[in-house]
Amino acid sequence: MHDGSFTSASVTDRLAALFDAGSENMLSADSGLRLTAAKIGSRQVLAAATDPALDKGVLGTAECTDLRRIVRLALETKRPLVLLIDSAGARLDEGLAIQGALRGLMTELLDASLAGLPMIALLGRNVFGGASMLAFAASKRCYAPGTLLAMSGPRVLESAGGGSLTTVRTSIGGLSRCRHGDAECLLDDTLPAYAAALHQWVKRLPTRPLPDTLDHERHLLGMRLGKTNPPATAYIVSSPETGSLSVSGRASIGAADALKFATMVDATQAPMDLYIDCVGHSLHMADETLILSQYLVHLARTLRRHAHRGQQLRLRIAGEISGGIYIATAGAASSVDIAPGGSVRTLPQASLNSILTRPDAAISNASADFAHYVELGVADTVSALS
Known part of the structure; x- marks a missing residue:
């Protein structure tokens, strides 16, 4: 594994760095998501990854459908779910169809969370809008100092009176976010750091469903x-x-x-x-x-x-x-x-x-x-x- 930046790496390199060598089994997808089954040590896991190289990793109706499918599969097979999220948010040119799709996805995620499904969100460079809500539906989040995580994007917040773009980015960046709560984890922006955090999370998982927190x-x-x-x-x-x-x-x-x-x-x-x-x-x-x-x-x-x-x-x-x-x-x-x-x-x-x-x-x-x-x-x- 090379020591390159996680937030700058391609989705292919991110996935390859995270799981045991040769264990990845790519699953069919009808969207721009990468869906895979893989192993971390002796534990079977499922993963879904947005691809920031494809239209900023936006979530459209097809992506929401694929995400719902892998959440259900994780529940049915009792496998932890790894979410790699690097996304500008919803595909807004789909109009209200994306609101209906995000509603259905949120229902699926809430049900999985309340059922105790272990979910970890590994965040890339940008996580906005519906993608940020997806991240907080997970039981843990890991990100780098340069990660931007917010309901609204930096330029929207700047236009709404949030201050200069630099000030806004500082306020919603990883160094600010990691101060809030024990489910937040700030990492060095390297592929090995993200892989180590994921392996440690899996290693500590109980065999029973996670408790209601x-x-x-x-x-x-x-x-x-x-x-x-x-x-x-x-x-x-x-x-x-x-x-x-x-x-x-x-x-x-x-x-x-x-x-x-x-x-x-x-x-x-x-x-x-x-x-x-x-x-x-x-x-x-x-x-x-x-x-x-x-x-x-x-x-x-x-x-x-x-x-x-x-x-x-x-x-x-x-x-x-x-x-x-x-x-x-x-x-x-x-x-x-x-x-x-x-x-x-x-x-x-x-x-x-x-x-x-x-x-x-x-x-x-x-x-x-x-x-x-x-x-x-x-x-x-x-x-x-x-």
């Missing part, structure tokens, strides 16, 4: 919030007598909102209707510094744990919703309904405005015809046409 994570996320005390921006109201929880104000959902939402859901064991009317996830630098993706996935895991325990959680989209908060809530809910006046969009409009300044951007943020929501997997039912 959601409550411990809640404690850590609350402590992190307490150090900066960012204000909640959404209006979240619980009505136990009607069994509903509403998120309104057409605000963006930040870290404080996501944690408050999760805490309020945990406070009731009755069936709930979740009414959401907000523009999407936050673009504020303060939320990204806290690692917004982790708070959104924590909210999703909280919701899905209630669904696993038999509590019906019906998501009713009563206004506009987009981006990470849609993926988190729709992926976790028992069912999703588009209520009168509701619509799903690809991204928060402010985020899209920044992306559209790129000459290669060909993205539509229009909501689909109501008849297509169910077909695309964005919702399960549409309660009324408008």
Whole structure:
């Protein structure tokens, strides 16, 4: 094995460096992902890798389908799952189809996580959007100092008032991320360092499913919030007598909102209707510094744990919703309904405005015809046409 940079290496070299020599068995894929079965010592593992050389490793509907397939295979065969993620996020030119695909993928990942499937995310140079949520669905993350990990990309955050591009990159880089939580691991940017970290992780894995660490994570996320005390921006109201929880104000959902939402859901064991009317996830630098993706996935895991325990959680989209908060809530809910006046969009409009300044951007943020929501997997039912 040579000592080259992991984040600069090709996906082929990354895979070759990680597993026992000659043990790789490439699996069929219908997307740009590399899927493989391999060995680390005496342990059989499965791996899925994005290829940053193919359109920045973006996740389209085909990639989501392949990822869902390998997650299921890992559960069925009780093999740990290794995720090599180097991705600009969702394939936005697929419109709302990618939102439906990411919803289905999030459901699969949440179910696997709650079932105790060991998953490790080895991160390359860039991990944004839906790819960042994929990383935080794993039980451990490893990355290099130069890795950029955030719900929104650096230029979007810069345009939203996050400071200079250099400041933004510093705030969302590996040196900043590794300070948060015991599931984070900063590595030297070399192929041997990533291989050693993976081998050590596999060696320490128990033979039984991983325990539920959601409550411990809640404690850590609350402590992190307490150090900066960012204000909640959404209006979240619980009505136990009607069994509903509403998120309104057409605000963006930040870290404080996501944690408050999760805490309020945990406070009731009755069936709930979740009414959401907000523009999407936050673009504020303060939320990204806290690692917004982790708070959104924590909210999703909280919701899905209630669904696993038999509590019906019906998501009713009563206004506009987009981006990470849609993926988190729709992926976790028992069912999703588009209520009168509701619509799903690809991204928060402010985020899209920044992306559209790129000459290669060909993205539509229009909501689909109501008849297509169910077909695309964005919702399960549409309660009324408008």
